[in-house]
Amino acid sequence: MPFEITNDLLDQIALLIQQQDDTGLLELLDTEHHADIAELIDDLSIDDATYIIKLLDSELTAEILMEVDDDVREKILKNLSAKEIAEELIELDTDDAADIIAELPDDRKEHVISQISDEEHVADIKELLKYDEDSAGGLMAKELVKVNENWNVLKCVREMRAQAENVTRVHSIYVVDDNDKLKGRLSLKDLLVTSTKTHISDIYIPKVDAVNVNDKAEDVARIMQKYDLEAIPVVDDSNKLMGRITIDDIVDIIKEEADKDYQMAAGLSQDVEADDTIWEHTRARLPWLFLGLIGGIGAAAIMGNFEEMISSHAILFFFTPLIAAMAGNVGVQSSAIIVQGIANGDLKGSVTNRLFKELSLAIVNGLALSVLLFGFTWVWQGHMLTSAAISISLFAVIIVAGIIGTFIPLFLNKRGIDPAIATGPFITTSNDIFGILIYFWIAKTILGI
């Protein structure tokens, strides 16, 4: 089972393509899983990748195209004719087909759609293209198994067999009325144990979770995760059954959301992977580093304002990196907890309660760390007042940083802005500046300069 991409395998494939040995390539790849071939395609040149996509059966290549990296897919599709793309799309479920069409340049979309031979498929895809990609409508597939409440089990099984042909996996059988309104569901298991003459209306389960086409993708993910659902039906405002969303798409969303929050916290301004180009990495990294630079210049300017203290109290300047780092660390900790709480939907209680808790926490942590710092600086330099100034400042900075780190993501979220942008360099940079300002102001006051 383990399929491993080695340099030997890559060389072998390159050679087979060079020799145009189609039989050899088919023998090598035809029985592999599409997810494995997709990994292989990601490592090939675009020309070689296109060669393989054109060679293999479209039933297989359609699935491969769904799994390859976005930018690889874009380049391969550029090398395919509208007719070739249409042949791939026919093999795909409507949700995947619509996703691929949405990625095409505007001038190709209509052309590709006009080449799809299956009219029902086209109508479904066109409907899906209307929905926002981050909504339930944008996630759902039209493929599902539905039965009318007025049928009996025999008719139901017969109809299901026909419908199941188009459905990769039958999770649930949805029960609708004559107007296609969602009434409930049947489980395959129940169907196995009931007599063929029973009416569906007598055996279906009327309680069924459903989401609206306009619900946000992340809310759908949360519901499916909370209730351990493997598929969920999607309805419109009048409860008409429009499609269904399956757990594999939700797994991808959960992973993407988590990756995105992680990258924000790490100071990456856009989705970037280890194997992307240096240019892509620079675009992801430079904006936040630039922000950090501005913050550092701001901190330097503040310190410049307190220059008159440098001859008498050089030690104050030695501790600016400590103050800045602690302000940043506390801020990131506090904001990360809020961002994660919001993402998991388990943030309860008012903003005031939240801030009060953070304040208590900052007092505990701040006291512990300030006492340590006071002890160290006193032993090191022997000036009690200077040590007091530094450690009291640390205490104040930890409290302010904790409050800012808690408040900003809560505020952004209230305003409908992704709170994750408040983590990472944004909070570190602003806290650096606040921290140093507070530090010198307190020190100046205590030392009476």
Add this chain to the structure above:
Amino acid sequence: MPFEITNDLLDQIALLIQQQDDTGLLELLDTEHHADIAELIDDLSIDDATYIIKLLDSELTAEILMEVDDDVREKILKNLSAKEIAEELIELDTDDAADIIAELPDDRKEHVISQISDEEHVADIKELLKYDEDSAGGLMAKELVKVNENWNVLKCVREMRAQAENVTRVHSIYVVDDNDKLKGRLSLKDLLVTSTKTHISDIYIPKVDAVNVNDKAEDVARIMQKYDLEAIPVVDDSNKLMGRITIDDIVDIIKEEADKDYQMAAGLSQDVEADDTIWEHTRARLPWLFLGLIGGIGAAAIMGNFEEMISSHAILFFFTPLIAAMAGNVGVQSSAIIVQGIANGDLKGSVTNRLFKELSLAIVNGLALSVLLFGFTWVWQGHMLTSAAISISLFAVIIVAGIIGTFIPLFLNKRGIDPAIATGPFITTSNDIFGILIYFWIAKTILGI
């Protein structure tokens, strides 16, 4: 459908419990989803929570117990007798029952197990308790539907009906030989369309993905995600079918792994949620803050060594927070990309290639930022040599920070240590110190002090 926990609802429940109005409580809760009641239980006092768990039907409360917070469950279980716990466990699938027993204090485990009336259930649970909780064996349930390759479809369906009673969701039907060795699988869909006299050996699909009981949980998650599987059979070294893992458990693992990496990057040393106690938050936050304090003291000590430069070149000291912050930011960016690449299993190429790429990237970013800083400091202070010293140091620090941020997680991973610990405060703190050391050394050399 939307179930919302309001203060009114909480008050109403508290009152009903106080009045011991069991009928009222049952009316209010009996038809709600276990995941909703679990959320409610998390918000109640432990005594009230216990009251509800004892009141509701164990078929429902068993599922509720699986969904509540770990610490809430621990406290509720303390309030239940061994017999009461055993009644909950009978309702649960073997994997969940084993997880709960594993959480009990050692002296209660045996006692609770001895109270479970179903001998087969006990044997299954005892088997599962042998496996490491982070292995496929620790994740799998014994409940599954399996048929013998020598049966025909009729016998198969009859046996399946009996087995399906114990299985919450039938994903796949596994086909085994007389020795319980995994041979392949049947889909329910296939079974629906085949004549009852057909032999299973003629229709089963011999290709089936499986994992070994000893495989790591995160590898199982990766395989199921890559191949879009909703269930995977687990076999032992001799290919004997031992159990199966379903996607809902994997979704939880993916979420937990992502949360863990995120918390490490944010400087939280253990799993902590917004609603945990101040004590739990302190334990999660203080260790990394303490590390940051040590780093800051180290930076101060280094600066103390360069004190002789302070009267002639005060400006150098103004830029230490900038240098430290940039070293930290670059380090976190680089290490996050490596950590995420390792977690997603898409890190290819040798360590040397990876470091070379990071070096190129650091040169690009470093040049852009250094030129900006040079321009700013020159305009501000008018000393070209000082400006050169500061900006050349920034360039050097960015390169060193990028290399350290890339190398450390790769090194930890090679050593079998979770590379995520290299992100966040660990990398920021060490880079702070390195950064300031490099900075003053370069400045001293350039300025000829």
